[in-house]
Amino acid sequence: MSASTDALFRPLTLRGLTIRNRLMSTSHAPGYGRDGKPQERYQLYHAEKAKGGIGLTMFGGSSSVSLDSPAAPWNQVSVADDSVIPYFQQFADRVHAHGAALMIQLTHMGRRTRWDTEHWLPTISASPLREPASRSIPREMSQDDIDRVVHDFAEAARRAREGGMDGCEISAAHGHLVDQFWSPSVNRRTDGYGGSLLNRMRFGFEVLAAMRAAAGDDFVIGMRMSGDELFDEGLSGEDCVTIAAEHTRRGLVDFVNVMGGQARDHMAHAVSLPNMAFPVAPFLYLASAIRREVEVPVFHAQRITDFATAARAVAEGHVDMVAMTRAHIADPYIGRKLLEGRADDIRQCVGAGYCIDRIYTGADALCIQNAATGREATMPHVIAKAATARRIVVVGGGPGGLEAARVCAERGHHVVLFERESALGGQINIAAKAGWREALSGIPRWLAAQVRKLGVDIRLGVAADAALVLAERPDIVVVATGGAANPGLMPGADLVTTTQAVLHQGIDLSGSVLLYDAMGQHNAASCAEYLATRGALVELATPDRMAAEEVGTTNQPVHLRNMYKLGVIVTPNLDIVAVRREANRLVAVLRNTMDMVEEERVVDHVVVDFGTLPVDAVFTDLKDGAVNRGQTDAAALIAGQPQPHQGEAGYRLYRIGDAAAGRNIHAAIYDALRLCKDF
Amino acid sequence: MAFGALVLLAWLLLAGVAVQVGRLGLRWRRGAGASVDWLGGLRALPRRYLVDVHAVVARKPASSVMHQAIAGGLLAATGLLLLAAIPALFAAALYWLLIALAFAVALVGAVLVRRRRVPVKPASLSAGAFLTLPAYLGAYAAGGLIATLLPGVPGLLGVALAAFGGIGLVAQITGGPMRHAVAGALHLAAHPRPARFAGGAASDLVPLDLDAARLGVGTIGDFAWNRLLGFDACIQCGRCEEACPAFAAGQPLNPKALIQDFCAANRKGGTAYAGSPHPGIASPGPVLGVLHAETLWSCTTCRACVAACPMMIEHVDAVIDIRRNLTLEHGAAPGKADAVLAALRYAGNTGGLAPAQRLDFAAGLKLRVLAPGEAVDTLLWLGDGAFDRRYGATLRALIGIMRAAKLDFAVLGPAERDCGDLARRLGDEAGFAAQATVNVAMLGTMSFTRIVTADPHALHVLRQEYPAFGGHYTVVHHTALIDELITTNRITLGPATDTVITYHDPCYLGRYNGETAAPRRVLARLTGQAVEMARAREASFCCGGGGGAPVTDIPGKQRIPDLRMEQARETGASLVAVACPGCTAMLEGVIGPRPLVRDIAELVHEALQ
Amino acid sequence: MIRRDPRAERDAMVVSRTPRLRLDRTHRGGASLTRADAPVAAPTIIHIAEPAFLVFAVIEAAGGALNRHDRQVIGAARTLAGRDAAVVVLTPHLPSQAPDAIGTAGGDRTITLPTPTYDPERSAALIAQAITDHAPRHVVFPESADGGDLARRVAALTEADLFAGAESLTPTQAIRPAQAGRVELRATPPRLISIAPDRIAPYHGAPHAADPLPTPAAAATPGGIRAATTLAVDAATIPLDQAPLVIAAGNGVTDFAGFLDLARALGATPGASRVVCDAGALPRALQVGASGTVLNAECYIALGISGAPQHLQGIGTVEHIVAINTDLHAAIIARAGLAIIADAQDVMQALRAML
């Protein structure tokens, strides 16, 4: 371990609490709350990080202190009454058992939530200005509202303390109520809570003072805040330094947890949860600037995905605790692996943002590449050895096949993996070709390295067929042959190119291109950027309301920004009806999905994306000979139970991932893990 | 006639021996003074020879038979002959028959001696004078036998043959193999570590007078005279060479050659050494006029040579004596030694880290830190390994075990300083004395019934070497503590697994302190599949981490830990159990696929119920 | 049926493109006007005519240009001067456009110190004279090799104390480490201060007008330093993070022996991308990037390196980049001052042949 990595493992003491190392996970709302309480799933998820060696884990991102900041729309935690305390105690015990510290984030979302959910109470804020992200227009808070919310914060702090937490932070970041008061873009008040920066800080001062009074002198209270709101009307970097310095000077906070940007609208949101389009640690400079000026420890998260960067941030004194939040979603065992000298075994977050994007559709946070995260009750992060070693053949080296091979090899089985291409990775290799999405290749790179290390017999450049598979005399065959691009069924489908082909073969299409996207996924958007970068005039037509509509909150804005920059024209609400050749050009016939009026485009190329169709020849050929006839027992799969037909003579056959039906990377990896963990 | 001549020969040979011993004595007198309990030593001599020496010799049964035959036969025959001065005996036929028998045994012995090197000489044995030795032995024994059995001229010819052999042997007393017989006997009587024979560990280094005119051994005459005597006792049996890890790794150290270098340094122009040299070294070096400094710095102070030596020679003491001179007088410790010793001098730990960092590994564990004036039952000595993240895991496991057993224990925290082991083995006696003095004074302000440590080096220093600085403690190794906790049912473990585990004995625990049973008992409780490496217990093979070897870092052909790991692999074990921070670091440093390395404390902690 | 061309439709609505796009849906003109009718505001330049007091900033301006540390020194002086006082920048002779650079960096006046050769004794005497002439409230130096030396000479000459190596500076407080870095000293900023590199932020506000002041006339100095020559260095021995010129090999390079040989011949310090180090082709210590070494070089030559974000982070502060790559669309190309689309192997050989 290098000297700077060592810096990660120096303990940190704040207000009598000693945290064993400098690795943490900042609060996030994974959508695991049930009935406003952090129950077993939520607790196990954090206990796993504690087991994995993290120093401090903060849960309950945006936990509500008041009823007019509802917890339900996020499946989050409500700290608005005492019924949550027993859950906290159980939670704290689970995490403390593994030596980590546990804290919670308390907040009032102000205008950054919706009124039409749990309690149907109006949203409130410093001033009645619309929030673009939640599209809500709040009521301006009266003095009574202010006093009530201050009291609610204090009560919540007391509950956190009684619940055995090691501390808490308030969220004054991401455009929550406290920073709604701070930000000149939201606070237009003329009373003592508006105007000068000092006045705008008054509400926060009152909140923190009340929390301290309620929670006592030996309870850690910190604050999450922005280091620069990064837009003209917002708080500047200097404002934020002043805010941090003022709060620490007054002794109101024991730490500040600094992030960059805010989250008032889609693009800002994408910036505050920087995905793979951003450099590593893009906002460390903001935390560093604040750390230069304050005397309390500084925490920071934002795309610190590798331990070398993390170690450097601590060793060079930019921060005191380095949060690797999504990094721990991708691998909760970072600390332990580092201590054991297994840095190469860390599954590094690629910054796909799948986790965060899901919660904005009301779903639960899941990692694109680690299917065990958030499923600790049924899925193992550390794969145990099987009682008996088997011979297993995996066909296809995409993410599904690689994960299957990895899990089987960890189980101690003898694994043979066939891959038709000369490189492992499947469609991810295509996806990664598209400009800023290169980091997706980190997924198969880690899997391939693990699989090699575990001694899987990899046959590259071999297209398997039934005979080749059976020659291995397998006990189990896993078919993960993935999908092939679907050119569509409209007349003229033979004249079009697919996005896969463009990206895969690097076809340089110049002139004008009509790109028809029936998926709303990354594929077409990436392809549009790819073509436009190379000088093509691209129009992206889609039946959806917007391009890349299926792509989540932190990714879609990046596609849109790029497409705007590159002059890609997006036309929504169109179906493709037919394609035909005219002279040496193509004519695409499109129909408006609203008024059914048809229109045409004369272009040089038509590129389409209808997703993929399963590649299932190997599966079909092997099906009849298999003891389970290729059937996967869905009930057992979902429950995380072993499949039937255990121990019968002959081979069992399963198919996973896009070979079953075109879906996505997580589906392929989850299919593999839940199936193979019991082999 | 022949009988008379034979008796005369015996007396003449005795006289010859006396003269030779006198010459040797002059050589030994060159050494520095040493106080020796001659009376006690001589009284204990037979027991030391017959019990202690033979216990070592008997580890190789063939050698033992050989030596019993040749030494027993020769000594018996010659001794009996000398008794012929008693007329009644001279006339007794049975007496002569007895002598004949003794000569016959000796003759068999002589054949066995020859057979050791013929047809192929094992690498660890010397050639040179050793090749002529069987001839002299044979001549003396055969001649004696002939003279006792055959009358007349043949008998006289036998006497002549015996005279040829006998004179050859006596001549070899100063320069050849026979020196060991004389020097060996005297060495056993005047041994510098008499405590070794009482079954005691006696592996502590003796403090140096730091005000002395010369510090350590800078010339051959700086060795105490009985050390010089001890070197001359070497029979070049090569057992130390076979035992030595540095030699095995191709580092420039051969303990056998080392002892012979000392002999040579004390006797200009003697018969040349004809055994294997220090690997990679062709010519004599500047140290004592014979040695290269790398030879001295290659030693891991593992004591394997000492434990293997039938002549009870103390290689390690000699190595350290010279290192003391090199370090204290010349600041010549190589590699990172100067930086490490400075770190120790100025920060109190070998990493040069802030003293408060010693407890970093235990952040959040809320350990009790013993303050001056306080009392506790068990004091946990953390050692410098506490600064190391890897070893921190071992310590955390140990603390978990001690907590599970509800022991009353505390640590010293920032007040603890390195015990000084590294400084002492690197020859920095001044640095060691400084650490010892501070630690003993600090420990004196607190009260506890015992010290527990997971570091065998600290254990050795605290237990055996601090008494000379006024610190007397009961020191327990963590494996012994765990053993005790299991047998007294203070902790309960889950069922034994079937993981194949082999245990690597740390030199400073096994050889230096004789503790090899407790860790094995614990291991047997953990797995049903404990296997032993070929070299285990007192004969264990060093991990390469002792004696400052990782700091001086003298290159060889291979690395010692790689060799040890290979030995572990040969057992088929999937896990090597260790019990020392040094061993953990060295064995885990072995790259490529290999068994896992886990401290016994970690294994027990995992198995706790 | 409607045959549409959305791009042409939108282009037809364009009335003007600068300073920002203007659309008019009634406009069907096709051709767009390009008249800029919004005036471009001239940047305001700050003049401090009647300074409340003066703050000196002594810069090195090696090679006739301000370096990072110089800008930080002026930034520190600006912090001490606030809005009302003037920052006087004491500098060696600079090329003609340099006063702009000084104004942008926050300087209000310049004093040129004519020392054509390395003569720190004379420089110190000139600065001491300027101090006597202008009685500045503070004098800020860079705590660099030569700058720190000069600061101490001036301190000795003027019999003043030096607050050496300040790491934090406000008008009311300066902080620096002492006692082997175990403590920090805090004081109201004294007269002479040197600032540690990369601790005090440079000035980012509106430019100041940097007017020249006369060069001080100083008495001749004893001249104990009789001669000075700067020597050539062996680039391979310079630590990567200090090297001024780095040449790095990426996945597009196949001949690593040839690469190292070229680096030697060129007098550049060798570096590599992570892929190359992962593959073991060059030692890990050579890795440039977020998880390797972050460079401080003047100039960086990237051979067969795609310019992944993590790699670019290692060269974030490098101003001059040469990229040789077969792919026109590689990210490094956009970042390069000189981009060459060619086979790195061939260019390496040609370069080697020329040296």
Add this chain to the structure above:
Amino acid sequence: MNIIVLLSAGRDPQSGTPRPVPVELQAIALALALATHLAPTTTITGLHAGEPDPSVLDALGHGLTTLTLLRTNPADDPLATLAAEIDRARPDLILAGRRGRGGTDSGLLPYRLARARAMPIAADAIAIEPDGNDLAILQSLPRGARRRLTLARPAIVTIHEAAPPARTFAFRARRSGTIHEKPGIPAPSPTDNHEIRPYRQRPRLIAETTQPTTAGHLMLAPTPETAAAAVLAYVEQFRGR
């Protein structure tokens, strides 16, 4: 040649215990090298004004044989004491570390001494040779650069940490070194109004991590020779800066 090495009371950065200042030990090593290789008649004396601090005495273990200890109060300004000793000893060369490590650590003293005795001073030496009646000094500059200076004698030279390593520590030498103890000149220094606090590591400035794009010169498929020439021309612009 008569060389004086100025020794200051140093502290270990981690533990705070007395420890010689590494660059001062390197200064001793440079003086010794000068003595053995170039000027056999050299005398080398360590000079310390203050108390017999263990860190200063430990310098004797690193090759220094003689130490002059001028006893003053630790709070005294050592300048007058040292200047007086220099007047007495009339050295040809005075060596010092670039900065102390354990006190105020400002590195100002050698310069004040140079000024007080009207001697030339040069900083950051890594090698010293006599050059006729002058001294040839090799200076270490940032980024591995070097500068050669000629300096009139007597002179003061401070040593850079890139100088050759110090002699290793030998206990015997430390024990047997000669210490000349004499009273120094009391000179209470004015108490400065510094507030002293435990050190807090403040991070260096780091830039925003958005990469600036410099619109540069692009060459499409040039011949290797043209490309190489362009590279050389480009690189030459930034050489020697």
